Amino acid sequence: xxxxxxxxxxxxxxxxxxxxxxxxxxxxxxxxxxxxxxxxxxxxxxxxxxxxxxxxxxxxxxxxxxxxxxxxxxxxxxxxxxxxxxxxxxxxxxxxxxxxxxxxxxxxxxxxxxxxxxxxxxxxxxxxxxxxxxxxxxxxxxxxxxxxxxxxxxxxxxxxxxxxxxxxxxxxxxxxxxxxxxxxxxxxxxxxxxxxxxxxxxxxxxxxxxxxxxxxxxxxxxxxxxxxx
Amino acid sequence: xxxxxxxxxxxxxxxxxxxxxxxxxxxxxxxxxxxxxxxxxxxxxxxxxxxxxxxxxxxxxxxxxxxxxxxxxxxxxxxxxxxxxxxxxxxxxxxxxxxxxxxxxxxxxxxxxxxxxxxxxxxxxxxxxxxxxxxxxxxxxxxxxxxxxxxxxxxxxxxxxxxxxxxxxxxxxxxxxxxxxxxxxxxxxxxxxxxxxxxxxxxxxxxxxxxxxxxxxxxxxxxxxxxxxxxxxxxxxxxxxxxxxxxxxxxxxxxxxxxxxxxxxxxxxxxxxxxxxxxxxxxxxxxxxxxxxxxx
Numbered sequence: 434x435x436x437x438x439x440x441x442x443x444x445x446x447x448x449x450x451x452x453x454x455x456x457x458x459x460x461x462x463x464x465x466x467x468x469x470x471x472x473x474x475x476x477x478x479x480x481x482x483x484x485x486x487x488x489x490x491x492x493x494x495x496x497x498x499x500x501x502x503x504x505x506x507x508x509x510x511x512x513x514x515x516x517x518x519x520x521x522x523x524x525x526x527x528x529x530x531x532x533x534x535x536x537x538x539x540x541x542x543x544x545x546x547x548x549x550x551x552x553x554x555x556x557x558x559x560x561x562x563x564x565x566x567x568x569x570x571x572x573x574x575x576x577x578x579x580x581x582x583x584x585x586x587x588x589x590x591x592x593x594x595x596x597x598x599x600x601x602x603x604x605x606x607x608x609x610x611x612x613x614x615x616x617x618x619x620x621x622x623x624x625x626x627x628x629x630x631x632x633x634x635x636x637x638x639x640x641x642x643x644x645x646x647x648x649x650x651x652x653x654x655x656x657x658x659x660x661x662x
Numbered sequence: 663x664x665x666x667x668x669x670x671x672x673x674x675x676x677x678x679x680x681x682x683x684x685x686x687x688x689x690x691x692x693x694x695x696x697x698x699x700x701x702x703x704x705x706x707x708x709x710x711x712x713x714x715x716x717x718x719x720x721x722x723x724x725x726x727x728x729x730x731x732x733x734x735x736x737x738x739x740x741x742x743x744x745x746x747x748x749x750x751x752x753x754x755x756x757x758x759x760x761x762x763x764x765x766x767x768x769x770x771x772x773x774x775x776x777x778x779x780x781x782x783x784x785x786x787x788x789x790x791x792x793x794x795x796x797x798x799x800x801x802x803x804x805x806x807x808x809x810x811x812x813x814x815x816x817x818x819x820x821x822x823x824x825x826x827x828x829x830x831x832x833x834x835x836x837x838x839x840x841x842x843x844x845x846x847x848x849x850x851x852x853x854x855x856x857x858x859x860x861x862x863x864x865x866x867x868x869x870x871x872x873x874x875x876x877x878x879x880x881x882x883x884x885x886x887x888x889x890x891x892x893x894x895x896x897x898x899x900x901x902x903x904x905x906x907x908x909x910x911x912x913x914x915x916x917x918x919x920x921x922x923x924x925x926x927x928x929x930x931x932x933x934x935x936x937x938x939x940x941x942x943x944x945x946x947x948x949x950x951x952x953x954x955x956x957x958x
Contacts, residue, residue: 470931489931489945508945510931511915529915529947548947549912568950569911 440467561631599642610651664836665691665809668927670904681800689789695809698822699791700783702832705802707778715774744794776830783822808834825866830901835862837893903957912950919943
């Protein structure tokens, strides 16, 4: 089990070693100590290995992740798991702005709060936030599920396409063209599925969440909606 | 881009280390702002004395001017720091000294004045700038630093932060204001003077004007949300206080940490990583359009 101390090993050396891994590698569990908020730790992984990071990370940690499981035992800076393709990223602390931005697949779980623009332009990723999310979350979100146990800040789901937003607490305000929608059985099943994959074993009741999504009025330009922009 | 650091001590036992901790934080922010750097530090002050921080054209020229000042003002105590000098004079001699400087030494810039505040700023890598001024050995209760990547005006020392907003008050800024030209014209009509084309100087002037009109710093920051257009994270220092304000969409990054010994600000968490006891600190992102202020 490789153990890397980033106070000793240069970050580029670590990331190069991770990028050289092949799907057949026997080094399947990496432990990284002393991250000290450095940027782009374990970004660009594309093999099914587990990476544990003990401490707070900087920008773009586990960005573009594919197949790997990345566990951050601490807080994460801007853009954690941005553009994730598949795999699992778990932040035990808080996440800064734009967590899971543009993600196309995989699952991002944040145990603390996520700051503004969580899930901005998400394109298929599933995001579970145990705390609250900041303003402009799920801005222009296209596909995937955002599940928030706490509250959402201003302008949730502004200019949203077909992503599904589930919030258990309050929503400070909804963005343009985002509306509350009926929580049907298939939506409860979808929340249950996401929560199960995120490691929750039935302790959260999906029916406690409200669903938000697109009113689909901004898809085509309509002069009567100019005020919505 | 730009980087901001700030450290406000609650525990006097850390005061001898303020300069060293701030220098480390500034150096970490080099890659957010390699063009110039500056810092304000709140050290010892004597009742009845005012400190003027002056910036000369070179260390030698500053040394010569400092000697002339001591000749003309026998009560003045000068401390040289590279291109800067801190001149402490009795309060009643300040105006005479300012007039003397305007007349006899027009190349000298007054970068700050106050009972406790000293301001130093220069072009160059932050680590080098901190070393030139000897920040590492300075002590005090709080300090604010800035590393600049220039976008709105040229890479000059005039464009370096912090900007003084009044006696013992200063401001650093990450971001860019889009209505600074209009606002500068409006403030000029109110009698304020501007030395540069820099947008941050306008923000500093705006706060000076609001406080001159009777608002507290906290209230001045509150109304600035209406009048300043653009992206900004501000960190401000006063004689006994330390404040933070981000624009309404929180465009520019900010992380804070608080323990029972200090409050710290960084543009990125990396800035805070070496502070004592950071593992146990409360670390959070300041909310948009919310004024934070600490005093001791």
